Amino acid sequence: MTEYSSNGVVAYDVEDRIAWVRFNRPDKRNAMSPTLNRDMMEVLDALEFRDDVGVLVLSGEGPAWTAGMDLKEYFRETESQGLAGTRKAQRESYGWWRRLRWYQKPTIAMVNGWCFGGGYGPLFSCDLAFAAEEAKFGLSEINWGILPGGGATKVAQELLPFRKAMYHAMMGENIDGRTAAEWGLVNEALPLAQLKDRVTEVAKVLLAKNPVALKATKDAMRRVGVMSYDDAEDYLVRAQEAANSYDNEGRKEGIRQFIDEKSYKPGLGAYDK
Numbered sequence: 001m002t003e004y005s006s007n008g009v010v011a012y013d014v015e016d017r018i019a020w021v022r023f024n025r026p027d028k029r030n031a032m033s034p035t036l037n038r039d040m041m042e043v044l045d046a047l048e049f050r051d052d053v054g055v056l057v058l059s060g061e062g063p064a065w066t067a068g069m070d071l072k073e074y075f076r077e078t079e080s081q082g083l084a085g086t087r088k089a090q091r092e093s094y095g096w097w098r099r100l101r102w103y104q105k106p107t108i109a110m111v112n113g114w115c116f117g118g119g120y121g122p123l124f125s126c127d128l129a130f131a132a133e134e135a136k137f138g139l140s141e142i143n144w145g146i147l148p149g150g151g152a153t154k155v156a157q158e159l160l161p162f163r164k165a166m167y168h169a170m171m172g173e174n175i176d177g178r179t180a181a182e183w184g185l186v187n188e189a190l191p192l193a194q195l196k197d198r199v200t201e202v203a204k205v206l207l208a209k210n211p212v213a214l215k216a217t218k219d220a221m222r223r224v225g226v227m228s229y230d231d232a233e234d235y236l237v238r239a240q241e242a243a244n245s246y247d248n249e250g251r252k253e254g255i256r257q258f259i260d261e262k263s264y265k266p267g268l269g270a271y272d273k
């Protein structure tokens with residue numbers, strides 16, 4: 001059964017442990033308004049630790065994945081509220097993208113159609129990305145007079161070879177899903193009619209993996225990019241050891257001895273192992 005966020009601009013279904021989350025402003029090509037950004041955070045919150053959710057897929061209703069930031073509601077209307085309005089809108093959008101980047105569950109962008117500008121934020125936030133060959137991707141900021149902000153420049157620079165990234169950002173030309181896959185912006189491109197089946201297949205593979213290892217793996221892959229080899233080596237040893245002890249009951253025992261047994265005070269010493 002389809003559920004909706006408070007303002008109805010995000011829709012989602014949970015089926016067989018896959019949460020199918022959708023931008024739901026098809027009449028506005030799923031442009032990200034402040035309301036949509038708040039609703040998306042609400043939905044991410046609601047789904048992140050549900051036991052019946054193992055993978056989250058983000059797609060869009062109608063012909064768009066997302067046409068980027070809402071030029072009227074996100075830019076014009078928040079700017080008219082001064083710097084405080086602009087910063088609030090930025091916090092709300094960057095906030096859910098960041099939340100998605102470090103999401104507890106594996107995430108897949110299923111790019112069914114238009115993906116512009118600010119849409120590169122959530123695109124990059126998703127661990128994997130599959131696109132319709134018919135989808136169109138563009139850094140259209142240059143076409144209306146701003147630089148690709150909100151992380152879009154960073155995403156292009158991270159995912160694309162330098163010359164392609166520069167061309168993409170400066171020319172304001174769109175590329176289709178197939179080119180996006182060739183350039184590395186998404187993992188694969190398929191005809192739209194086959195997209196959901198392929199994403200379901202990938203999600204099922206992920207559902208069969210150890211969830212602690214998956215979370216450790218996806219975080220590690222993002223973290224090591226800016227580390228030296230030695231730092232990464234050290235981080236990975238520690239991350240694996242942390243994952244090994246994820247189900248460590250010790251801290252629960254520490255709480256029990258303080259709250260229930262009243263046998264020690266953590267401020268004054270350690271619990272009895």
Ligand code: ACO
Nearest residue numbers: 027028029031067068069070071072114116117118140141
């Ligand atoms: N912000 C606000 N409204 C938008 C946006 C947007 N980003 N994208 C589409 N809409 C609205 C249109 O204004 C229109 O509203 P209306 O029905 O009230 O007139 C409605 O959505 C439908 O849009 P159309 O342009 O009629 O749809 P069409 O399918 O012909 O074209 C396309 C789709 C190509 C995506 C076009 O809407 C477009 O160019 N949108 C802007 C894309 C863009 O540059 N986004 C900003 C990127 S930069 C950034 O995100 C920071």
